[in-house]
């Protein structure tokens with residue numbers, strides 16, 4: 122009797138902890154090394170993300186202009202939520218931003234954006250550049266409108282685009298993030314959400330100097346790790362202060378602190394990584410000087426980054442303010 126009760130309790134516990142393999146995390150037995158047990162897509166594919174982008178190994182190519190629609194419109198109401206894995210922002214009221222052009226053969230509509238961070242400012246980004254981590258990475262997920270909706274697009278290898286932005290640490294706060302940051306404390310707990318009214322535009326939230334980017338075929342960086350993503354990783358980085366980055370680390374997942382949520386880099390497997398050659402035809406440079414000062418950061422450093430494969434962590438974190 123006692124042993125059969127024990128057995129039932131065991132089964133129930135097993136079901137709760139591993140039931141249907143629906144959950145994943147970033148530590149221990151639910152960490153990235155074990156995702157493949159419950160999600161076969163995370164195991165052994167040849168196009169997994171993130172990767173280490175080696176800038177001396179990219180194929181330079183002049184793409185048509187990337188066209189960003191409605192990125193300049195302030196968003197009326199956005200919803201910020203803690204889904205247990207990240208802080209995720211979707212649009213409740215406002216024009217739906219979309220993109221086309223560049224390496225893309227279709228129009229892609231905005232679905233959501235979210236972040237990846239680390240335990241400290243020396244780590245956090247998922248994609249690396251010349252083996253260099255950044256303290257935060259923003260992923261804007263868009264789906265191919267030819268497939269009608271997001272879930273349908275997940276079944277096609279050109280189904281999704283992730284526009285990816287890296288961050289660099291500054292002394293000064295980034296005012297475009299103040300509204301967003303003011304919402305973060307409300308979503309510290311798993312499954313909490315909050316609406317933010319009178320939000321900034323996606324141009325404010327990212328950077329308008331987007332002519333320099335690398336692009337490659339890859340996957341979602343979370344289960345089910347579907348290999349359906351065209352990655353567009355922008356070279357210009359977004360400035361954010363240490364305190365602003367720190368706010369992300371205060372979030373909790375379903376089983377404790379969510380102080381880091383980046384997947385380690387995956388094998389590039391001889392994938393072609395392209396870098397757009399900016400020309401007068403495909404660049405839309407910022408007109409506003411405030412944007413410009415923030416966005417020339419990595420471009421200036423590219424001169425250093427290209428020839429130097431291993432870049433001093435110290436340089437990145439302390440030379441930039």
Ligand SMILES: *[C@@H]1O[C@H](CO)[C@@H](O)[C@H](O)[C@H]1NC(C)=O
Pocket residue numbers: 224225226279351
């Ligand atoms: C766009 O089409 C070209 C030519 O068919 C193809 O090589 C490329 O991979 C496509 N790009 C994407 C992002 O699907």
Ligand SMILES: *[C@@H]1O[C@H](CO)[C@@H](O)[C@H](O)[C@H]1NC(C)=O
Pocket residue numbers: 252431
């Ligand atoms: C990348 O950086 C990590 C951590 O700094 C280091 O352990 C590793 O050896 C580096 N890999 C390459 C290929 O340089």
Ligand SMILES: *[C@@H]1O[C@H](CO)[C@@H](O)[C@H](O)[C@H]1NC(C)=O
Pocket residue numbers: 216217218219230266267268269270
């Ligand atoms: C994509 O967004 C536009 C608005 O920007 C909308 O008119 C269109 O219906 C959307 N397409 C899909 C498939 O959701």
Ligand SMILES: *[C@@H]1O[C@H](CO)[C@@H](O)[C@H](O)[C@H]1NC(C)=O
Pocket residue numbers: 268269270271272273
């Ligand atoms: C997405 O589109 C497919 C095919 O058109 C449809 O069967 C499905 O119900 C749609 N899903 C959602 C969530 O709208």
Ligand SMILES: *[C@@H]1O[C@H](CO)[C@@H](O)[C@H](O)[C@H]1NC(C)=O
Pocket residue numbers: 296297321322324325409
């Ligand atoms: C957002 O961008 C617009 C246009 O560039 C600018 O006027 C405004 O000051 C920016 N707002 C914030 C909060 O950065």
Ligand SMILES: *[C@@H]1O[C@H](CO)[C@@H](O)[C@H](O)[C@H]1NC(C)=O
Pocket residue numbers: 312
């Ligand atoms: C998350 O919150 C929604 C309501 O916002 C609720 O319906 C759902 O059951 C919650 N999920 C969990 C796992 O707590």
Ligand SMILES: *[C@@H]1O[C@H](CO)[C@@H](O)[C@H](O)[C@H]1NC(C)=O
Pocket residue numbers: 400402
């Ligand atoms: C830029 O576009 C114009 C008109 O579309 C075209 O005539 C010109 O050849 C293009 N220049 C380059 C460098 O592609």
Ligand SMILES: [Zn+2]
Pocket residue numbers: 235236237260342
């Ligand atoms: Zn992501």
